[in-house]
Amino acid sequence: MANQQWTGASSAGEDSNQMMRQLQVPKPFEVVIGQVPEIEPGENEVQVNIAFCGICGSDVHAYRGLHPFVPTPAYPGHEGAGIISKLGKGAEAWGLEVGDKVTFEPNLNCGTCHNCRTGRYNICQNLKVMGCQVTERTKGMMADKFVSPASKVIKLPPDMSLRKAAMTEPLAVGLHAVRRSGLKVGDHAVIIGAGTIGLSVLQFARLAGADVLVVADFFENRLDAAAKLGATHVVNLSRGESVSSYLDRRPEIMGF
Numbered sequence: 001m002a003n004q005q006w007t008g009a010s011s012a013g014e015d016s017n018q019m020m021r022q023l024q025v026p027k028p029f030e031v032v033i034g035q036v037p038e039i040e041p042g043e044n045e046v047q048v049n050i051a052f053c054g055i056c057g058s059d060v061h062a063y064r065g066l067h068p069f070v071p072t073p074a075y076p077g078h079e080g081a082g083i084i085s086k087l088g089k090g091a092e093a094w095g096l097e098v099g100d101k102v103t104f105e106p107n108l109n110c111g112t113c114h115n116c117r118t119g120r121y122n123i124c125q126n127l128k129v130m131g132c133q134v135t136e137r138t139k140g141m142m143a144d145k146f147v148s149p150a151s152k153v154i155k156l157p158p159d160m161s162l163r164k165a166a167m168t169e170p171l172a173v174g175l176h177a178v179r180r181s182g183l184k185v186g187d188h189a190v191i192i193g194a195g196t197i198g199l200s201v202l203q204f205a206r207l208a209g210a211d212v213l214v215v216a217d218f219f220e221n222r223l224d225a226a227a228k229l230g231a232t233h234v235v236n237l238s239r240g241e242s243v244s245s246y247l248d249r250r251p252e253i254m255g256f
Contacts, residue, residue: 023142025074028065039137039147041088046096046150052166053141054079057195058132070132078106078131080141081156081165094150101156103168104148106130108138174200178208185209188254190243191231194222199229206230212253216243 018038026032041047059076061067067074081103084096096102109116109124116124130148131140137147156165174197183189187210191198194217205213206229215226216235223234233253235246247254 020144022075022139022144023077025063025072025076027072029063031063036139036143038145041086041091041147042137043089044091044094044150045088045147046084046091046102046153047086047088047145047147048080048082048102048153049085050077050080050082050141050143050146051162052081053077054166054170056170062132067132075134075139075142076131077140077142077146078104078129079166079169080104080146081162081168082146083162084153085145088150091150094153096150096153096155101158101160101162101165102153103156103165104130104141104146105152105154106169108133108149108152170196171200171204173197174202175204177201178204183208183210186211188212188214190214190216190247191226192216192243194219194226194234198222199225202226202229202231214243214247214253216246 019035020038021033022036024032024034039047056079058067058070062070062072062074062076065072081101084098084100084102087096087098106129107122107124108128108130109121110126111121113125115121128138130138131142134140154168178201181189183205185208189205189210189212191201191205191213194202194215198215198217202213202215212233213231214233214235215223215231216237217223217226218236218238220236223236226234235241235243
């Protein structure tokens with residue numbers, strides 16, 4: 001990881017002489033922390049002082065040059081949390097004030113395609129994601145400050161930890177998965193994969209009242225984490241056993 005300076009050129013919409021730090025991946029396996037101009041919030045936008053930003057799997061893929069939709073140079077970071085520092089014109093109509101603790105919904109949907117107009121904006125046909133498909137005004141949250149549409153800012157309780165708040169977006173994925181599954185108290189469930197999302201699914205499934213939770217993964221350290229977080233059974237796929245063969249040997253796990 002390089003820790004050196006680079007200078008970003010000012011562009012349309014940037015009207016501040018103040019500089020800030022911004023993390024950039026100029027090419028695979030290289031990270032640079034540079035100085036770029038702060039961006040002032042426009043109409044219905046807010047500027048946020050970023051306190052914490054999670055590292056998503058997509059950020060790692062981009063760093064390695066393996067993300068099909070995030071070319072280098074990349075400006076990662078979409079799991080951020082911080083405090084509003086400035087409001088653009090009209091942003092107060094969204095119930096926001098300077099000093100509010102906030103996190104973000106990072107999907108930037110068009111609002112006009114068929115999916116958006118039928119309530120499925122998460123699969124917008126023109127979808128862009130903060131910190132992934134960047135523009136000069138929507139670079140990633142691994143920076144001192146970030147400007148976001150006010151509609152994509154989520155106000156947090158004043159006493160909430162910003163460190164914990166940075167986990168809101170990935171945890172929301174796990175919560176949504178459990179809600180869609182229809183899992184009920186006493187149910188049995190199998191979770192394939194014990195990464196960040198899999199472990200969040202595990203915890204929400206446990207909170208939903210599942211009696212039996214089987215987690216499968218290739219890595220022992222992930223399975224150890226799953227066991228600590230409530231998995232009743234773990235399956236190490238690196239040992240040549242599939243989930244189906246494991247369950248065939250243990251029919252009582254699935255209630256048969």
